Amino acid sequence: MALIIQGGVTPFILLLVLIVAVYYFMQRAKGKEMHIRRIAGLDALDECVGRATEMGKPVHFIPGIAGIEAATAPQTLAGLCILGHVASLTAKSGAKLGVSIRQPMIMPLVNDTIREAYMAAGVGDQFPGEEIQFLGWTQFAFTGAVLGRLRRDLPGANLMFGGLYAETLMIAETGAEVGAMQVMGTAAVYQIPFLLAACDYALSADEIYAADAYLSKNPVSLGSIRGVDVGKLFGLIAVIIGSILATLNIDWLYVLLST
């Protein structure tokens, strides 16, 4: 019996090479100043929380509707990282933070994230435990509950980061109707156009995965983004070469990548 599954050799090797490349650039970035391009949506988080604080309105956050299963865990984790940053901002500014949750499995993570942020800011007694609510497990029961919450609470900022699906447009449009400033991001490709149409700022897939590194400004974490860019460069080269070879009816690259 072969050790590696059929068709898995090249992808496995490429994965290992990419992991090594990311690690290499992270180590190279130690002690250096790293710069990546401005991500407007992440810069706008401060503005969102500040606006809500000035208006005396709460900040509403949804860490995606996906759970922490294998396929969706990265999006949820990215959403939780951004939630930690937003919780720090609300703890320092005094704005009320409300979180709506669809997957009960992430409730302990959300609670701990926000509690740590409030304790780090020295206002642990203001931890908004009552505003962290599990609203429903089925997708549109959750959506209906969120729409009601937006209409009742009238948040000054509506933020959604993580796994977002069909309910995205409904929540974003309702947030716009109640006058909330909205920043949203997901890796679900088919939802990104809805976010671009309905929100003030929208983040695409690789931007939400880079969020924690971008917000923390840690040079080693930013170095990992440099490693990802190298991977994208190789991907681009492979696409161009593969397109030319496919046009010439030469399939050795296809066979190599399918090994």
Place this chain on the structure above:
Amino acid sequence: MILTSVVAAIAICEYYLQLPAVLTTASFMNRTGVILAAFFIGFGLVNIVRSHTRAITTRRPKWIFSIWLLFVTAVTIITGILPPVTQHPYYQWIYNYLFSTLEPAVFSLIAFFIAAVAFRAFRVRTWESSIMMFFAVVMMLRNAPLGPALFPPVGILGDWVLNVPAMANNRAVSLAASLGIIALGVRTLLGLERGYLGVEE
């Protein structure tokens, strides 16, 4: 961090390697995850009951609806537990005539929200928005049954838009997302991704 690294290594190896020990361990991990997920549904129920009980006792605005929610929750749970479990006629009635119909009813509101967003966001101000509007009309006609019947080029152009530029864009975003996941994984395994712990550096 060591535990995270070991679990991540097993999860990655399950996908590529055919070692019986790895496959058995990964299968056990997956079953454990399913059991934990089922447990956490009860956890969510406790949160709902606490939250709405507090809303009733403190007379928060619209607390009447909290009473209704708790009543419906209790009725659904009780009828679901009655023998035969989840097959009782009362529970089947609630599921078939309330739950199963409300879900698609809310889903169908998306059409109206799309119209509202389109009216608000799709404004022809620049040449880029003009091009986007043109192709938006082409795609709407292409998806309507009468569109290709009345204007055949709409179907051809719409199919080309879906299969070439839209597909290329989707694949590019998916590729970027996949690479970002790998970097996120490496940062998490090295303990550098700590935003979800609420720790600001």
